[in-house]
Amino acid sequence: MLISFEGLDGCGKSTQAHRLAQRLREQGYRVELFREPGATPLSESIRRLLLESATEITPLAELLLFNAARAQLVETALRPALESGAIVLCDRFDDSTTAYQGYGRGLPLEVVATCNRIATGGLKPAVTFFLDVPVELALRRSRGSDRLEQAGREFFERVRSGYWEIARQEPERVFCIDATRSPEEVHAHIWRTLQPRLPPLP
Numbered sequence: 001m002l003i004s005f006e007g008l009d010g011c012g013k014s015t016q017a018h019r020l021a022q023r024l025r026e027q028g029y030r031v032e033l034f035r036e037p038g039a040t041p042l043s044e045s046i047r048r049l050l051l052e053s054a055t056e057i058t059p060l061a062e063l064l065l066f067n068a069a070r071a072q073l074v075e076t077a078l079r080p081a082l083e084s085g086a087i088v089l090c091d092r093f094d095d096s097t098t099a100y101q102g103y104g105r106g107l108p109l110e111v112v113a114t115c116n117r118i119a120t121g122g123l124k125p126a127v128t129f130f131l132d133v134p135v136e137l138a139l140r141r142s143r144g145s146d147r148l149e150q151a152g153r154e155f156f157e158r159v160r161s162g163y164w165e166i167a168r169q170e171p172e173r174v175f176c177i178d179a180t181r182s183p184e185e186v187h188a189h190i191w192r193t194l195q196p197r198l199p200p201l202p
């Protein structure tokens, strides 16, 4: 079972992914946690290029680089973990690209969807938690130092509305969670939502 966490930078999804991993392990599940972009040596190198580079990267190049990192992650780490029966948690997955490169940068959504599909080989999360916070709060919470975080307020407003649109289109998969609440309340909401959808313990 693949579970992804999505939202603006600073929404708290990394904290929630770690918390959920711990909770699931306590219940007896085998859990693997990955982050995007990253988690494999190639993907970590691409991550540095994307987030720390001072050179200009066009939106199309950005789309392809995120998806190159994803292709490597899916084939070498995600699929093997899923095939081994683990619950796989991913801190960001293909919805990030739809929200940031599609809605945020303005690339045609069908181009983004095609590119995502090629990179994932059609792998989709069973459940996605979209941790929603207002842009103001996200900007205040995130360090604001990497290349994407410098994109500006309007960019993040488009990304946030993009996530709403994704959640509206796939309500069975994407759960919108109010992440302005305390980490304990957010975790409780995530756990309540996930519990009935979990596979039986091995």
Ligand code: TYD
Residues within 6 Å of the ligand: 008, 009, 010, 014, 035, 036, 037, 051, 066, 092, 093, 094, 096, 097, 098, 100, 101, 142, 148, 149
């Ligand atoms: P990261 O440090 O993981 O951000 P955070 O911890 O705030 O989630 O950096 C990932 C950045 O890359 C973040 O700004 C979102 C962006 N991103 C995209 O634009 N497209 C993508 O497909 C992915 C996976 C991330």
